[in-house]
Amino acid sequence: MRIVHLGLGNFARAHQFWYTEHAPDAGDWGVAAFTGRRPDAADQLRGQDGLYSLITRGEDREDIEVVSAISALHASAEHDAFLAHLAHPDVRVVTTTVTEAGYLRGADGGLHLGDAAVAADLAAVSHDRGAAARTVPVRLAAGLDARRRAGAGSLTVVPCDNLSHNGAVLARVVLDAAEHIDPALAEWIGGSVSWVTSMVDRITPATTDQDRADVAAARGYVDASPVSTEPFSEWVLAGAFPGGRPDWEAAGALVVDDVAPFEERKLRMLNGAHSLMAYGASVRGHRTVAEAIADPVVRSWVEEWWAATARHLTVPTDDYRAALLERFSNARIQHLLAQIAADGSQKLPVRVIPVVRAELEARSAGADGALRPVAAWVQHLRGHGAPVQDAGLPESLVTPASDLEDAVTTVLRHLAPDLAAERAVVDRVTTLAREIA
Template sequence: MGVSLTQESLAAVRHEVGVPSYDRRGLRPGILHIGLGNFHRSHMATYLDRLFEQGQAHDWAIIGSGVMPADVLMRRRLRPQDWLFTVVDLEPGAMSARVVGAMVDFVPVASAAIVEALADPRVRIVSLTITEGGYFLDASTGRFDSDHPRIRADAADPARPRTVFGMMVKALAERRAKGQPPFTVLSCDNLPGNGDVTRRSVVGLAELIDNDLAGWIRREVTFPNSMVDCITPPTTARERALVSRRFGIEDAAPVVCEPFRQWVVEDRFCAGRPPLEKVGVEFVDDVSTYEKMKLRILNAGHASIAYAAALLGYRHVHRAIADADIRDWLLALQKREIMPALEEVEGVAYPAYLARILERFGNAEIGDTVSRLCANGSTRQPKFILPAIRDALARGLPVEGLALELALWCCYCRVAGKTSQVPALSDPLSVRLRAGAREAVRDPRAFLEIHEVFNDLADSQKLQGAFARWLDIIDGQDARAAIRRYVAKG
């Protein structure tokens, strides 16, 4: 048995494990984070912990919160540990661990408690990791869905909100009524224009409740866009056992992640911010070029290998990327169709950025799974692949490889879970995707006409033709033959 993780037991933790040297009793809250999962803890919490180690910004500690069952479980696991958790950086051949102490509380998972915490004037930043699907977006337009039943319910009864955005609107109304300043809302989700998306959701709900309040929020609250990056797999019994065996810590909720981290944020904070630039965060005027780089190279890279890897029977990402055909397919798609359409980012060479991503994908210590990359394609493809297709079509650029990616996804949806070799389909539109993929055997348009995903892209004759040709090749031969043919086209 290792050391049970608590504030009192930190002195007994092995010397090779980093622990907070700052006095956690002197920390004061400044950030309330909604959706306290693994990514937040490997990313924002770790950056803040590093800052606190420098003796900086001790009035910016984190309060956790959330509205989902997973948040209830996380709170239950972290409370006996005094909100401490272990973060393990999975550097190949040089694994390291640190106990992160940046969190000082976790409010009960209840609307009234969360609103009370949001209304506390000490909270100057409200950050979010609620997943791409948590923003109440209309799938066909990408805009805020003001007709969503849960949004309508909050608008009808704003005193008892049930959504994250309803809680924020109520807390902002209370602050305004008391003459208190608002907070910044900082999305850390993997969404294009995540700050703009969050602003539309908060203001959109406020407009259904009180136009004057909506105007105040529009004028006074800031919603900076940000780009976040750190591959962080889920925690299972495997990770808990690793922390116990390798580092001698009994931690109910450790985090394992790659050692790479990047965070680029627009410097717009209405109530101040911690000086995170001291620990490597980049503050910029406009994050869009950084964001597009990451979404189109890293995230689209994950998407492009996911379905090929699944169809070829791979379970882990590092094994898939070691397959020369999959690696060559990813490189060819990026160099021919994705990177040529990107604007330059100052100080970044795209070939070097791509090479680093391939190294990260090949990190066997992470144990990242193909099934994770395949999940929720109906929300991920419209963020990572479809915008690249739209850009290419608008500029008259080729879409052959992008169409092949869609064909691989279609074929995966058709066979997912039918054997133990291919991961099961995990998607909010799974029934619709399966039906469209099966019908595509007869009529390829049937998959592209899933309006919730593709909207008007089904009308593109150029995309239709390429998609149909690749389906024929995959169905007539297999996925390997298709990606080899694309690579061989040169």
């Protein structure tokens, strides 16, 4: 194994593992994969020697391939195995898909030291370098400490979450953790670890019983954990790999000097539209992205959002917008709005609020397009549409019993305190929220 991955889920299996599988030097690279919060993915795949079926569903065809990139499987709780892998000199790359919430950033962008789980992990690892750590920043710091003590050499970390400048963001929280554990560790990380920023894109729904039945019918074998995905895939990376990496470019990845223009377009146009539909379209009774975009009202909301975002992007958007409509309309991809809706408190600040600020600053007549995702999230938190699943949300921030205007003010204060102080913004978000519900 030369790659360690944190956050074994469907997206990693349809994306990073797929690129590794299709690299011409794939035989030289294997992935030791660790689950996130739940161990069942590892349990299911162990019985299949790490093999799984990837179902690529287009509008008019369906392809099934077996992916063999996983060489070792571990539950998140297997911390000793994680430390052992990071301490091995053969390991050269760590990739992560832990969602935005897993970075555990505070208001200043650094590690949220006031978080109870972070504080407990820091205390435990500072006392005993082999102590188990549950939070991603402290866990990575502990793994890098094991590597430093083993003299295993340099390493590259590649976060693959939908977060702007994710390499720098992850570096900061891990370095903050390392500084608390041992300043010498932070110094070693600064000289020995490369942090790559990446932009990822491939719609990957949750696995269903129908997926399992489709594999059995088409291939004649039982796969407990297949993954379905769309034909489109994109991976853009920027940064150094001092210890090497698979030839991902041969599989279609793009290595560039600056990910930011690609990242910003994707975060705003794809992910922002997803959030808008997850909250607004689920209120209208829709279950999937394809159902949502087929609704003329929802499509008009999405078109308004795209118009607002395009005004503040530096790369062409027309072809990308057309591709998004085609992808969203692919009814063979059952991309659940409830799945997209999770962890909105981490997603809206990076996907939506920058567009809101840009539109308000420009005094754009189309500001409703930027404000509507916020209004939809307010109604989501008030109990409309998809169920609320948000690890980073303060308890009882907004409840179904909350007065609408009070809820809008509270949500804006949470997302962007300065916007909550603007009466016109509060009034407009309140009006849009009434229209949605």
